[in-house]
Amino acid sequence: MGSTAFDGELEQVLRVGSGFRLADVDPGSTPAYSGGKADGEALLDEQDAVLAEHQERLYAAGRDGEAPSVLLILQAMDTAGKGGIVSHVVGGVDVQGVRLKAFKAPTPEEKAHDFLWRVERELPEPGMLGVFDRSHYEDVLIHRVHGWADPAEIERRYHAIRDFEERLVAGGTELVKVMLHISKDEQKDRLLARLDDPVKRWKYNPGDVDERLHWDAYMDAYQRVFEETSTAAAPWHVVPANRKWYARIAVQELLIGALKRIGPDWPTPAYDVEHERARVAAS
Amino acid sequence: MGSTAFDGELEQVLRVGSGFRLADVDPGSTPAYSGGKADGEALLDEQDAVLAEHQERLYAAGRDGEAPSVLLILQAMDTAGKGGIVSHVVGGVDVQGVRLKAFKAPTPEEKAHDFLWRVERELPEPGMLGVFDRSHYEDVLIHRVHGWADPAEIERRYHAIRDFEERLVAGGTELVKVMLHISKDEQKDRLLARLDDPVKRWKYNPGDVDERLHWDAYMDAYQRVFEETSTAAAPWHVVPANRKWYARIAVQELLIGALKRIGPDWPTPAYDVEHERARVAAS
Numbered sequence: 001m002g003s004t005a006f007d008g009e010l011e012q013v014l015r016v017g018s019g020f021r022l023a024d025v026d027p028g029s030t031p032a033y034s035g036g037k038a039d040g041e042a043l044l045d046e047q048d049a050v051l052a053e054h055q056e057r058l059y060a061a062g063r064d065g066e067a068p069s070v071l072l073i074l075q076a077m078d079t080a081g082k083g084g085i086v087s088h089v090v091g092g093v094d095v096q097g098v099r100l101k102a103f104k105a106p107t108p109e110e111k112a113h114d115f116l117w118r119v120e121r122e123l124p125e126p127g128m129l130g131v132f133d134r135s136h137y138e139d140v141l142i143h144r145v146h147g148w149a150d151p152a153e154i155e156r157r158y159h160a161i162r163d164f165e166e167r168l169v170a171g172g173t174e175l176v177k178v179m180l181h182i183s184k185d186e187q188k189d190r191l192l193a194r195l196d197d198p199v200k201r202w203k204y205n206p207g208d209v210d211e212r213l214h215w216d217a218y219m220d221a222y223q224r225v226f227e228e229t230s231t232a233a234a235p236w237h238v239v240p241a242n243r244k245w246y247a248r249i250a251v252q253e254l255l256i257g258a259l260k261r262i263g264p265d266w267p268t269p270a271y272d273v274e275h276e277r278a279r280v281a282a283s
Numbered sequence: 284m285g286s287t288a289f290d291g292e293l294e295q296v297l298r299v300g301s302g303f304r305l306a307d308v309d310p311g312s313t314p315a316y317s318g319g320k321a322d323g324e325a326l327l328d329e330q331d332a333v334l335a336e337h338q339e340r341l342y343a344a345g346r347d348g349e350a351p352s353v354l355l356i357l358q359a360m361d362t363a364g365k366g367g368i369v370s371h372v373v374g375g376v377d378v379q380g381v382r383l384k385a386f387k388a389p390t391p392e393e394k395a396h397d398f399l400w401r402v403e404r405e406l407p408e409p410g411m412l413g414v415f416d417r418s419h420y421e422d423v424l425i426h427r428v429h430g431w432a433d434p435a436e437i438e439r440r441y442h443a444i445r446d447f448e449e450r451l452v453a454g455g456t457e458l459v460k461v462m463l464h465i466s467k468d469e470q471k472d473r474l475l476a477r478l479d480d481p482v483k484r485w486k487y488n489p490g491d492v493d494e495r496l497h498w499d500a501y502m503d504a505y506q507r508v509f510e511e512t513s514t515a516a517a518p519w520h521v522v523p524a525n526r527k528w529y530a531r532i533a534v535q536e537l538l539i540g541a542l543k544r545i546g547p548d549w550p551t552p553a554y555d556v557e558h559e560r561a562r563v564a565a566s
Contacts, residue, residue, distance in 0.1 A: 060485040083379060091378045094370050096385070096416075100378060133379075191563045201552045202343040209562050269484045279492050280474045 003042035004035030010253045014237040016230040022223045027183040028242040033249070040245040047252050048092040054259035055129055059097035061264035062127010068172040068262045071123065071130040072255060075137050076180035077218060078208040079190035080241050081248075082133050085180070089252045090131050099124045102133040115139040115157065116164055124173065129255075136161060140225055145217045158228035165234040174258045175234040178251055179222060180241035184215050286325035287318030293536050297520040299513040305506045310466040311525040316532070323528040330535050331375040337542035338412055342380035344547035345410010351455040351545045354406065354413040355538060358420050359463035360501060361491040362473035363524050364531075365416050368463070372535045373414050382407045385416040398422040398440065399447055407456065412538075419444060423508055428500045441511035448517040457541045458517040461534055462505060463524035467498050 013032045033040065061067035072090070074082045090098060101122040110118040116136055124130030140157050143149040149157070165175060182190075191212075194204040211218070230236040237254060241247040296315045316323065344350035355373070357365045373381060384405040393401040399419055407413030423440050426432040432440070452458060465473075474495075477487040494501070513519040520537060524530040 063485050086379050087377050091374075095374045095378055095381060095383060096366060096369050098378060102379070188563060188566065192560065195556055195560050195563070199549055201556065202346050202550045204552070204554070204559065206554050206559055206562075209559070209566055212563075212566050266482055267485045269487070271487070271489045273478055273484065276487065276489055276492070277475065277478050279489075280471060280478065280495075283471065283492055283495050 003046050004033070004039035005043065006249075006253055007032045007034055010250060011237070011257050014239055014250065014254070016226045016236040016238060020226055020230070020238075022181070022219055022226065022238065025181055025238050025240060027181045027186065027240045029240045030243060030246045031240065031250075033246060037243070037245050040243075040249050044088070044245070044249050044252060047249070047256065051089075051252055051256050051259070052093045054256060055093040055097050057264045057266060058129065058259060058262065059094065059127050061267050062097075062125065063267065064270065065126055067126040067264060068174060069124040069126055069128050069130060070174045070176065070255065070258050070262065071132065071168070072251070073132045073135045073137070073175065073177045074180065075135060075141070075178070075222075076241065077182060077187060077215075078205075078211060079187050079194070080180040080182045081244050082180060084244055085178075085248060085251050086131060086133060089248050089255065090129070092252075093129065097127070097129055098131060099128045100131045100133070103135055103138065114160075116160060119164075123168070126172070130173075136164070137225060137229075140228075141218065141221045142211070144221045144224070145211075145214050158225075161229050162231060165229070165231070169233040174262050176251075176254050176258050177230075177234060177236045178254065179226075179236060179238050180247055181238050182241045184212075186242045187212060286329050287316070287322035288326065289532075289536060290315045290317055293533060294520070294540050297522060297533065297537070299509045299519040299521060303509055303513070303521075305464070305502055305509065305521065308464055308521050308523060310464045310469065310523045312523045313526060313529045314523065314533075316529060320526070320528050323526075323532050327371070327528065327532050327535060330532070330539065334372075334535055334539050334542070335376045337539060338376040338380050340547045340549060341412065341542060341545065342377070342410050344550050345380075345408065346550065347553065348409055350409040350547060351457060352407040352409055352411050352413060353457045353459065353538065353541050353545065354415065354451070355534070356415045356418045356420070356458065356460045357463065358418060358424070358461070358505075359524065360465060360470060360498075361488075361494060362470050362477070363463040363465045364527050365463060367527055368461075368531060368534050369414060369416060372531050372538070373412070375535075376412065380410070380412055381414060382411045383414045383416070386418060386421065397443075399443060402447075406451070409455070413456075419447070420508060420512075423511075424501065424504045425494070427504045427507070428494075428497050441508075444512050445514060448512070448514070452516040457545050459534075459537050459541050460513075460517060460519045461537065462509075462519060462521050463530055464521050465524045467495075469525045470495060 010032045058067060074085060076082050086100065106118065119136045140154055144154050169175060191208065194200045226236050239247050239250045293315045341350060357368060359365050369383065389401065402419045423437055427437050448458060474491060477483045509519050522530050522533045
């Protein structure tokens with residue numbers, strides 16, 4: 001095969017626990033993985049089928065409307081690779097079982113409601129793999145950085161998020177919260193690369209530089225998010241993302257882990273197989 | 284390469300025009316294609332990248348909120364392969380640019396509205412490839428077959444659908460309406476195959492046999508749908524689907540054709556590239 005597996009329990013290594021400091025994470029590192037790029041790419045390929053089968057079992061279990069679901073929440077600075085995770089990791093499973101939502105700036109209707117209102121509407125149904133490209137965490141990240149909400153309101157939101165996610169988990173949704181962590185220098189390289197390539201210029205948004213100028217404030221905001229919302233029920237994982245190939249196998253592995261914890265087996269039919277066989281044959 | 288291309292203009296061959304009779308279509312045929320299964324599978328693989336690039340251009344064009352969109356509407360008898368089209372054709376493009384909706388029996392809230400209400404809410408945004416697995420056509424198919432709506436109401440719905448689709452097209456949505464056509468015998472084989480394989484039993488639904496018992500009434504209902512709603516702006520295509528590989532390359536080709544007609548090129552940036560390069564470099 002030639003691929004190299006993870007050394008140990010990736011989920012534990014990347015999980016944000018007490019005393020975690022984002023500043024101590026090296027965005028260029030590859031925790032729990034000793035292989036290089038070629039090994040990682042081979043692993044991504046190989047585990048594609050593993051992820052796809054677990055996801056299909058979940059989807060099958062969802063047919064009776066009572067199955068659990070998985071929700072991957074992706075947060076990151078611009079260019080960190082959220083889109084690549086969606087295309088290359090999530091893209092490996094059957095699109096029928098995926099419910100993807102990319103959250104943009106809220107519409108006037110969304111602004112007229114509590115910040116969790118639009119999120120509730122996009123939650124995955126039983127049996128589905130939900131993916132949030134950005135999420136309710138923007139309301140405690142960009143809102144904090146730009147002072148769009150006052151400190152007391154930001155505090156209220158941390159509480160609201162904890163309660164909300166605890167309820168989700170209790171209701172049968174396995175949450176996989178991921179922050180893709182790149183360095184400021186890596187972001188500069190990636191922004192310049194988008195400007196250099198005519199076929200990638202559409203991905204460049206001048207507003208990304210405006211946010212980049214607040215880099216340190218964003219890192220502080222993420223640190224606070226982790227302290228306030230990395231709970232036992234819904235922990236955060238910080239995935240070093242300067243190496244795209246590593247970020248992809250790491251998120252793939254986290255998703256496989258979540259699906260294994262839920263562990264849906266192929267559902268047993270609620271009908272009598274022999275009886276149905278006779279009905280079909282006679283029809 | 285080894286793959287074989289379509290002989291001619293597939294879109295014209297499959298299009299439902301005046302005088303079309305569903306009963307004359309052989310579900311086992313492979314119109315406009317002289318290759319066999321292996322050729323078709325190679326073609327599917329090869330055209331995957333073509334479809335993906337056209338779709339990415341459309342998605343890129345959608346960044347400014349003014350782009351066209353494509354909407355694939357899939358209708359068929361059970362087991363005809365709608366799911367396979369979604370997995371194996373649509374699954375080849377970047378999931379970020381896909382808006383998939385599988386319509387089930389309407390909820391009480393949906394029933395409280397006009398039949399097009401829930402459909403409007405699922406239309407693809409600019410730049411997106413929308414996919415409807417079933418659609419508003421159920422309201423003139425199963426409703427007609429079971430008499431859930433009286434004839435006058437069904438007539439009203441044909442009108443409403445024509446007006447609705449004309450408006451969609453005028454608004455920049457390229458409609459690709461596809462009926463996957465299998466034979467009654469082929470359906471029997473596929474239902475039995477689902478019952479035989481423990482890993483596929485979850486796909487079997489006893490209700491499918493109930494509908495199968497109304498086969499002829501469904502064929503009549505489809506015939507009427509074609510007569511009433513295959514318009515110049517939004518024509519139907521009947522794709523013979525006894526051979527899954529053929530149905531897949533045919534729908535792939537129809538989608539590529541639709542994307543080519545829209546023909547979005549990579550968008551030109553709305554910003555000054557040199558100015559932005561300097562901003563990034565200085566940041």
